[in-house]
Amino acid sequence: xxxxxxHLSNETMNIGFVKKVEALSGSSVRRCFxxxxxSAGCPMSTFMEHPPNRVVRLLQLGQGQRILAGRxxxxxxxxxxxxxxCPNKVDLAAIMDALRKLSWDADxxxxxxxxxxxxxxxxxxxxxxxxxxxxxLGAAFNMKSGQFLKDLMLGPKLISKGKLKMFHSKNKNIxxxxxxFKRIEEMRKKGEAL
Amino acid sequence: xxxxxxxLSYSYYPGCSLHASGREYDISTRALFKALNxxxxxxxxxxxxxxxxxxxxxxxxxxxLCAKNLSLAxxxxxxxxxxCAACFSRLKTTQHHLKEDDSKRKQVEVAIDxxxxxxxxxxxxxxILAREYGxxxxxxxxxxxxxxxxxAPYYGCLLTRPPEVPELDDCEDPSIMxxxxxxxxxxxxxxxxxxxxxxxxxxxxxxxxVLKLSNAILESARIAGADCIxxxxxxxxxxxxxxxxxxxxxxxxxxxxxxxxxxGSELHGGSAPDQRDLPIFYVTQLAALAMGVASESLGFESxxxxxxxxxxxxxxx
Ligand code: SF4
Ligand code: SF4
Numbered sequence: 001x002x003x004x005x006x007h008l009s010n011e012t013m014n015i016g017f018v019k020k021v022e023a024l025s026g027s028s029v030r031r032c033f034x035x036x037x038x039s040a041g042c043p044m045s046t047f048m049e050h051p052p053n054r055v056v057r058l059l060q061l062g063q064g065q066r067i068l069a070g071r072x073x074x075x076x077x078x079x080x081x082x083x084x085x086c087p088n089k090v091d092l093a094a095i096m097d098a099l100r101k102l103s104w105d106a107d108x109x110x111x112x113x114x115x116x117x118x119x120x121x122x123x124x125x126x127x128x129x130x131x132x133x134x135x136x137l138g139a140a141f142n143m144k145s146g147q148f149l150k151d152l153m154l155g156p157k158l159i160s161k162g163k164l165k166m167f168h169s170k171n172k173n174i175x176x177x178x179x180x181f182k183r184i185e186e187m188r189k190k191g192e193a194l
Numbered sequence: 195x196x197x198x199x200x201x202l203s204y205s206y207y208p209g210c211s212l213h214a215s216g217r218e219y220d221i222s223t224r225a226l227f228k229a230l231n232x233x234x235x236x237x238x239x240x241x242x243x244x245x246x247x248x249x250x251x252x253x254x255x256x257x258x259l260c261a262k263n264l265s266l267a268x269x270x271x272x273x274x275x276x277x278c279a280a281c282f283s284r285l286k287t288t289q290h291h292l293k294e295d296d297s298k299r300k301q302v303e304v305a306i307d308x309x310x311x312x313x314x315x316x317x318x319x320x321x322i323l324a325r326e327y328g329x330x331x332x333x334x335x336x337x338x339x340x341x342x343x344x345x346a347p348y349y350g351c352l353l354t355r356p357p358e359v360p361e362l363d364d365c366e367d368p369s370i371m372x373x374x375x376x377x378x379x380x381x382x383x384x385x386x387x388x389x390x391x392x393x394x395x396x397x398x399x400x401x402x403x404v405l406k407l408s409n410a411i412l413e414s415a416r417i418a419g420a421d422c423i424x425x426x427x428x429x430x431x432x433x434x435x436x437x438x439x440x441x442x443x444x445x446x447x448x449x450x451x452x453x454x455x456x457x458g459s460e461l462h463g464g465s466a467p468d469q470r471d472l473p474i475f476y477v478t479q480l481a482a483l484a485m486g487v488a489s490e491s492l493g494f495e496s497x498x499x500x501x502x503x504x505x506x507x508x509x510x511x
Contacts, residue, residue, distance in 0.1 A: 024253070026295065043391035043407055075403070078246050079351035079391040084365050093356070100250055118399040119247035126248075126259065130241040131210045173239045180258050183305045193254055193301045 006063065013062030017102070021059060024098035024194055027091035029059040038082035038092050048072035052082045052092050059095070068106070073099045127181055130171025202326060203233030204317075205270035207263065209281035209428075210242050215436075216278070216428025218493025222478040223277050223319060225492060229485040230327060230335060234275060237267045245280045246394065257298065258305040260288035265311045273315040275322055277478070279427035283352035283360060285316045290359050318353065318362055320426055320477060324370050324377075332377045337486030339379025342508050345480070346420035346472075347371030347382050348411065349389045350430045371424060374477060378484040385418035387411045392433040401437070408433045409445045412472055421504055422473040424480055435474040438499050442469060473501035483510060 006012075022028060032053070039051035050058060050072045058067050067073065073096055082092035125131075171177065187193040204227075212220035227234045240263055248256035264285060267274045276282040289312050292299040302310055323332060349368055357365040366389075372382040392411060393404030411434065415423050425431050446469060479492045489511055494501055505511040 043393075044403070047403060075400075077351070077391050077394050077396060077403075078250065079394065080355035081351070081391070084355045084357055091356075094253075097249055097253055101252060104251065119251050122247035123244070123251060123255070126242045126244065131213070171239055171241050173241070176262070177241055179307060180262060180305050181255070183307065184252075184254055184258065187254075187301060187304060192304075 006061070006066075008061060014064050015062050017064035018059050018062055020102060020194075021064070021095060021098045024101060025091060025094035027089075027094050029056050029090065029095065031088040032056040032060065032086075032090050033088060035087065037085045037087065038090070041081040041085050042076075043079060043081070044075045044077050047075040052076075052096075055099075056090060056092065056095070064099075064102075067099060068103045073103060076100075127177065128170075130174050130177055201231065201233060202322075204235070204272040204275035204322065205267050206234045206236045206275050207240055207243075207267060207281060207285070208236060209240075209276070209278040210245075211278055211280075211428035211432075215432055216476075218496045219277055219428055219431070219476045219478060221491065221493040222476055222482050222487075225487045226478045226482040226485060229482060229487050230332075232322070232327060233272065235270050235272070237263070237270050237274075240266055243281045243284045245284060249284070254298075254301060254305065256284065257288050257291060258302050260284050261292065261302045261310040262306045264288070264314055264316075265306065265308060268311045268314055273317050275317055275319055277319045277426070279318075279350060279352045280429060282316065282318045283355075286359050286361070289314075289316065318360070318426070320353075320370050320374060321362055323477075323481065324374055329373055329377045332374070332481075336377070336379060336484045338484055338510065340375075340480060340484050340508075340510060341379050343380040343480075343510065344383050344419055344421045345375050345380050345475075346385050346415035346418060346423045347375060347388060348415075348423050348425050348430060348434075350425070350427050351389070351391050351394065353426060354389070371426070371477065374481065375424065378481055380480065380484075383415070383418040383420045385414050385420065387414035390414075392430050394429050394433070401440075404433050404437060405441050405444050408437060409441045412438070412441060413468075415472055416468045416470060420472065421508070422475055422501065424475050424477055426477045431474050431476065434472075436498050438471065438474075471499050473497070473499050473504050475501065 018029060034053055034057060036053045038056075039045045039053045042052050045051035049070045050067060055067055055072060058064070076093070076096040078093055078096070080093045083090075083094070086092065184193065208220050212223075224234060242259065243263055244256045244259040248259060264274075274285070276285060288310075292302060292310050293312055299310060299312075317326075349371060352360075354360055354363050354365045354368050362368070363370045368389075375382040387410060390411060391407055393400075393407040396403045411423075423434060425434065474497070479494070482492055483489065483505075489505070502511060
């Protein structure tokens with residue numbers, strides 16, 4: 001993608017995608033006048049190939065695919081600095097959330113979306129236990145991402161400090177939590193929720 | 195307490211971290227509230243609010259988890275006290291969104307099979323200390339002022355952002371942490387990174403990012419002359435405390451090779467980098483210490499960067 005001229009045509013402009021992003025995020029992308037304030041304050045922009053202001057610009061031009069092909073959305077830390085500072089009330093943090101969801105729904109995990117793998121495991125923990133079980137979270141992440149040795153030395157230290165629990169008990173109201181997950185899945189199946 | 199005035203009392207949502215990696219935040223919060231004679235009653239059967247991961251994947255799920263927790267909290271009297279910055283942000287964001295957006299609220303109410311408790315006031319413990327208990331009364335309650343302790347107050351991302359949600363303080367120039375520190379007798383330093391991101395939940399998936407951002411925060415605090423950093427978020431605490439040794443290894447003293455020397459000294463203005471350990475305190479640990487709570491009941495043994503040498507040095511232990 002890099003250094004390639006961008007051709008704007010009916011084929012490359014996916015306005016439907018932009019509309020989805022706007023619906024999911026509840027934020028307009030057209031309001032942006034490219035002042036760059038969002039990117040100037042973004043702690044993660046040095047890790048991104050498209051900093052936040054360019055993500056909005058690409059959306060304005062209907063170039064969702066160019067954003068999803070890169071790693072920007074997976075490096076956003078959800079710190080809300082962009083949303084806080086935008087003079088035009090573009091909710092970039094919410095737009096980033098929407099882009100991550102759409103990317104995951106369309107393509108599943110990718111090598112750039114390790115973060116999302118961690119996020120998924122975090123959510124699995126809620127469904128299974130009701131609360132986070134940090135030891136299992138770390139172990140499962142390392143297994144699934146193939147980074148077996150990462151942070152191995154940190155584990156025993158944290159356990160001895162009482163910071164990681166070795167065992168975990170389930171919430172008593174775990175059935176109610178399962179109910180929430182199920183009802184959301186149902187609503188989506190019936191097209192009653194995005 | 196003035197006679198006739200009701201004793202302050204709150205329902206309490208600790209959140210997952212405070213029951214695990216951030217246990218000293220929970221312990222010290224309870225100890226502090228007890229010392230101040232403010233009631234704190236944990237919401238029974240609360241569950242994970244979803245923190246950042248849930249809204250990164252699925253906003254509806256995130257809103258529903260928080261809404262369900264809010265309705266569980268309704269069963270306990272008193273405004274809802276929250277210590278974790280992430281839980282606080284998610285619970286407040288949920289109330290805000292659901293009040294603004296009727297169709298979202300309806301979806302959430304289907305998901306949780308009941309009404310969302312949008313009017314239960316959610317308050318960060320710093321807000322409770324500074325505004326409801328009150329700075330003046332807090333200052334009066336101090337038994338052991340933190341004299342001579344230079345503290346870098348660290349807000350991080352979620353306590354004040356986005357502007358219309360947390361209602362805790364100014365979103366670009368907050369002062370609640372500085373106010374609290376002064377009331378405790380400590381000296382807040384002026385520094386550049388008090389609202390910069392520490393890398394937050396990248397700690398599992400991209401530790402390199404965390405090392406880089408957290409290093410910048412620690413450096414900035416050292417340059418400002420701080421003895422320690424004060425936080426109100428278990429994620430910030432984890433990144434700055436647990437990873438401090440790793441950060442030093444990654445960004446520390448230049449090695450003895452030629453290139454190490456040249457680039458190392460150039461980067462650090464010709465002198466060796468400042469490598470002091472910076473203990474990371476929770477706001478409640480410092481406050482409880484000032485209230486004369488015994489240090490043994492503040493969870494210092496769970497911390498990686500040992501704060502005791504500093505506290506001894508300042509005659510606070
Ligand atoms: S701060 Fe707002 S208006 Fe400025 S570039 Fe970013 S999104 Fe656009
Ligand atoms: S929310 Fe994401 S895009 Fe916005 S400033 Fe923070 S890291 Fe950057």
